[in-house]
Amino acid sequence: MLSALAPAWTSPTIDYHALAPEMILAGGIVLLVLLDLFVADAKKWILTPLASFIVLGAFIPVLTLALSDGGVRSLFDDRYMVDNFSLVMKGLFLLSGYVVILLTADHLREGDYYQGEYWFLLLTSLLGMVMMASSRDLVSIFVSLELLSIPAYMMAAWRKRDLRSNEAGIKYYLLGVFASALMLYGMSLLYGISGSTKLVEISKYLGTDLTSVRALAVFFIVVGFAFKVSAVPFHTWAPDTYQGAPTPVTAFLSVASKAAGFVALVTVIFVGFPGSHDVWQPVFWILSALTMTVGNVLALKQTNIVRMLAYSSVAQGGFILMPLAVAGIDGVANSALRAIVTYLLVYAATNLGVFAVVMVVARKTRSGEISSYGGLFSYAPGIATLMTMFMASLAGIPPFGGWFGKFAAFQSLVSAGTTWAYALAIIGGINSAVAFGYYGKILREMWMKPVPDGDTTPVTVYSSLSVALVITSVATLVLGTFPGIPLHFGDIAGLAGAFGK
Amino acid sequence: MEVLSDHNWVLTVGTFLPLVGVLIMLFIPKADEALSKAVAIGTAAATLAVGVFTMVQFxxxxxxxxxxxxxxxxxxxxxxxxxxxxxxISLPLYFLSMVITLLVMIYSWNHVPSPGNAKAFYILMLVLQTGMAGTFIARDLVLFFVFFELVLLPMYFMIGVWGGENRQYASLKFFLYTMFGSALMLVAFLALFFKTGAESFAIPFLIENGGAIAKNTQIWIFAGMFVGFAVKVPMFPFHTWLPDAHTQAPTQGSVILAAILLKLGTYGFVRIAIPILPEAAKEWAPWIGLLAVIGIIYGALGCLAQTDMKRLIAFSSVAHMGYVMLGISTLTSFGMNAAMFGMVAHGLITGMLFFVAGSVKERYHTLEIKRLSGMLVQMPKLGWILGFCAMASLGLPGLAGFWGEFPAILSAYQPAPGLNVTVFRVYMVVAAIGTVLAAGYLLWLYQRTAFGEPTEEFAAGHGHDEDIHDVNKFEWIAWTPLLIAIVVFGVYPQLMFQVLDPAVGVTLKAFGG
Structure with missing residues (x-):
């Protein structure tokens, strides 16, 4: 009966090369689960290297796809695209995932956590992110979003017997679900009025003519993603979640998960609603100004390093949002997209590095207080120098990566040339000076304060952590001194279908 | 832009050689301080050798x-x-930065300030050197920005780690001021880039096309740059970080700060803001001149009120940079030449004064003027050197300071066409009064510290005899070149003017003079 109703159905031709990263991840996840079932507890350690091989394995096709000159690969009736934008972001997710695995390795072993399940969840979340980078359809965007979020809720609550970790998980879950609901409501409105879930078609339908119901749909979706990227005033879950979750999970949430939120936001805005910029531009202007200002001001008075980094991550999100406040103006779209991608790359490298240092130091001091960094330079100059570099990068001081991210964001604002754009640029400028107030606090502790309790036993850096430190610091330095190289790799402005192109 | 010489590698090598030294030093164990110092000084010497070669080939x-x-x-x-x-224009400053770095390093051989760690201290100086030299040779605004900012962190740590009691406050203030200024400067650079057609950040390109920007826009862009550069100079009212930074910084930091870092701001005006935005420069010139003379008087009055020798020298910097900015604000070749000369002269003289202050502090453990006295009796050589530098600083003819100050005042008599002559003549008179005040505070300082008999607490036999000794070997090596330069440029200023003048002429092409 049913088959008679769908006579025209033919199986889609699948570009296996284009799907290879997802397939390797999915296959790897299955393998992990099976191994976890059958391997004796004493041998569970092999799951760690296996997880990292899976992630690196998935990275290989990303590279080959980037090097092949096939242009944009379109799958499933243009609902799933492999373009330069998605490849760069997939690379970012997979490498961040690899660094998070490095950060987690010793942490898991020491804490006797449930290794198999942890890797399963981490890789599943990564798979969701990788899919997100290619999704060009409301349904696949939503599925990817849930696929990447739900494992993250559980990872945040990973320390089962720690109340704070439970709180982290619950808060993250409740607000995350609330945001999904909002977004879903917006999506259903969109589907109802346009009759399609495909972003390109929605964009054609929406045009520039805005009725209130269309504006409402766009608004709901933007707000839903604002939760995901923890933009003020939708940021309240972030500090508690970041502080309560295990540190490697926090690193994962603040970098990869946040980047995934931005990827979805950018895709929806650029491909789906380019004509509705009268709705989203002012929203992003306000979100961006609020996010960086409130994030910065609240970060200033934190005494716990992870909580401070949570607010710092909120504030950084404000900078990433800046270009979106002008992205609808003629000729700005490309530079806005480039700015966001650049910023995400730089931010990922730097912030993961910061968390690596935080883990190294916490292992020695057993404390999350900023004051525990006192005198770090005197007994661990190498670690302190790396931390200095990462902090300088977050503060946007050349020659470390961060400056170029800020530069690109300012550039796209100024290229818009409107009064509002200049105003936001100046707010951003003031904020980047204010931000040094708290990044500088860490520097002051490390370089200028005495060692607390005179405890100068050296820090130990496990090999997996040191690999993470090397990767992140080299990336931070290269992105800052030769930003042309990573940007040269492909025109990252290549988001297929953006602005009707 | 034709390449005049095949030696165009010299600038790259001269700028980045210090970083090679840093790389080598990273592998030297912290405990081996002598080796760290030797490698750093060797690097600085090699860098200076490249600098000398550059001078010869120029x-x-x-x-x-x-x-x-x-x-x-x-x-x-x-x-x-x-x-x-x-x-x-760049050559004297580029070369000066190399000389000062080497001399400061030699001085530091037995003067590494508390809490020690010579390796880190020397590494920071080498990084600073790269940032300073790079700023003076950059011909691209983004490159300029990167070098301009590169000096921030090393100086922040130098003040914050090796500084005086109030070092953390001073270093943070220094940093926040500069950071705020450079954020606005960056926005201005970007606006400039887009208003000239978004084609290039190269300074020559921008000079060619900047003049075509609408006057109102120019004025705004200039305002952004103005904040960035004026904080660095520092001009009144952005100067308040300077006395704190100078007072709290270790001697080495003060010397580098006074001799080179302040010049990054004035250099920015001369190289970037004024030639690229000539219309805006004309509009801004009277205001810059006003702030400059306020700085001169304010700085001088500040000096008279100080009780701390180092703080006094810091305030005199505000006044001296006021003369430099006054010269620049006239937009004439005469004034600009004077300003450029003044920058180098101030670098030599105030650098020397901070060296002397550092040595005084090391001997007496205080810089409080009323506790010091009779330096000429206890340490005649140091006393004479202080006197010599004070004379140079107040603009005594025959010493370098005169040629920065006097022509700058004179240039305000006839500012560039289009500027209000009366206003600038008023500035001229006020600036001239400033020189009287300068003579006042410097001679008073000298009289109180060097003349008379040593105060009781520091008199012979009161437990300070071991510390109080005259100029030592490392100090002689570090100071002699500066002292000689002060005399040579004072007697024969043409030596520098002939290098500056043609470049100043090119810079001021847009002003017809």
Missing amino acids: NYDKAGEMQFVAQAEWISVIKSSYFIGLDG
């Missing part, structure tokens, strides 16, 4: 043109390139 007949020009791809996505060159 074509002085074409001092107005960019030489040793090199251009390579850097960040092509944003149309910025690695574009460097050197002309008569």
Whole structure:
């Protein structure tokens, strides 16, 4: 009966090369689960290297796809695209995932956590992110979003017997679900009025003519993603979640998960609603100004390093949002997209590095207080120098990566040339000076304060952590001194279908 | 832009050689301080040797043109390139930065301030050197920005770690001020980039096309740059970080700060803001002049009120940079030459004064003027050197300070066409009064510290005899070149003016004079 109703159905031709990263991840996840079932507890350690091989394995096709000159690969009736934008972001997710695995390795072993399940969840979340980078359809965007979020809720609550970790998980879950609901409501409105879930078609339908119901749909979706990227005033879950979750999970949430939120936001805005910029531009202007200002001001008075980094991550999100406040103006779209991608790359490298240092130091001091960094330079100059570099990068001081991210964001604002754009640029400028107030606090502790309790036993850096430190610091330095190289790799402005192109 | 010489590698090598030294030093164990110092000094000496070679190869007949020009791809996505060159304006400052770094390092041989760690201290100085030299040769605004900012962190740590009691406050203030200024400066650079057609960040390109920007827009862009550079100079009312930074910084930090870092701001005006935005410069000139003379008087009055020798010298810096900015604000070749000369002279003289202050502090463990006295009796050589520098600083003819100050005042008599003559003549009179005040505070300082008998607590036999000794070997090595330069440029200023003048002429092409 049913088959008679769908006579025209033919199986889609699948570009296996284009799907290879997802397939390797999915296959790897299955393998992990099976191994976890059958391997004796004493041998569970092999799951760690296996997880990292899976992630690196998935990275290989990303590279080959980037090097092949096939242009944009379109799958499933243009609902799933492999373009330069998605490849760069997939690379970012997979490498961040690899660094998070490095950060987690010793942490898991020491804490006797449930290794198999942890890797399963981490890789599943990564798979969701990788899919997100290619999704060009409301349904696949939503599925990817849930696929990447739900494992993250559980990872945040990973320390089962720690109340704070439970709180982290619950808060993250409740607000995350609330945001999904909002977004879903917006999506259903969109589907109802346009009759399609495909972003390109929605964009054609929406045009520039805005009725209130269309504006409402766009608004709901933007707000839903604002939760995901923890933009003020939708940021309240972030500090508690970041502080309560295990540190490697926090690193994962603040970098990869946040980047995934931005990827979805950018895709929806650029491909789906380019004509509705009268709705989203002012929203992003306000979100961006609020996010960086409130994030910065609240970060200033934190005494716990992870909580401070949570607010710092909120504030950084404000900078990433800046270009979106002008992205609808003629000729700005490309530079806005480039700015966001650049910023995400730089931010990922730097912030993961910061968390690596935080883990190294916490292992020695057993404390999350900023004051525990006192005198770090005197007994661990190498670690302190790396931390200095990462902090300088977050503060946007050349020659470390961060400056170029800020530069690109300012550039796209100024290229818009409107009064509002200049105003936001100046707010951003003031904020980047204010931000040094708290990044500088860490520097002051490390370089200028005495060692607390005179405890100068050296820090130990496990090999997996040191690999993470090397990767992140080299990336931070290269992105800052030769930003042309990573940007040269492909025109990252290549988001297929953006602005009707 | 033709390449005048095949030696266009010299600038790159001269700028980045210190970083090679840093790399080597990273592998030296912290405990081996002598080796760290030796490698650092060796690097600085090698850098200076490259600098000397640059001076020798420089074509002085074409001092107005960019030489040793090199251009390579850097960040092509944003149309910025690695574009460097050197002309008569950059050469003296570029070279001075190398000399000062080497001398400061030699001075530090037995003067590494508390809490020690010579390796880190020397590494920071080498990084500073790269940032300073790079700023003076950058021909691309993004490159300029990167070098301009590169000096921030090393100086922050130098003040914050090796400084005096109030070092953390001072270092943070220094940092926040500069950071705020450079954020606005960056926005201004970007606006400039887009208003000239978003084609290039190269300074020559911008000079060619900047003049076509609408006057109102120019004024706003200039305002952004003004904040960035004025904080660095520092001009009144952005100067308040300077006395704190100088007072709290270790001697080495003060010397580098006074001799070179302040010049990054004035250099920015001369190289970037004024030639690229001539219309805006004309509108801003009277205001810059006003702030400059306020700075002169304010700085001088501040000096008279100080009880701390180092703080007094810091305030005198505010006054001296006021003369430099006054010269620049006239937009005449005469004033600009004076300003450029003043920058170098101030670098030599105030650098020396901070050296002396550091040595006084080391001997007496205080810089409080009323506790000091009779230096000439206890340490005649140091006392004479202080006197010599004070004379140079107050602008005594025959010493370098005179040629920065006097022509700058004189230039305000006849500012560039289009500027209000009366206003500038008033500035001239006020600035002239400033010199009287300068003579007042410097001579008073000298009289109180050097003349008379040593105060009781420091008199012979009161437990300070071991510390109180005259100029030592390392101090002589570090100071002699500066002292000689002060005399040579004082007696024969033409030596520098002939290098500066052609380049100044090119810079002021838009003003017809």
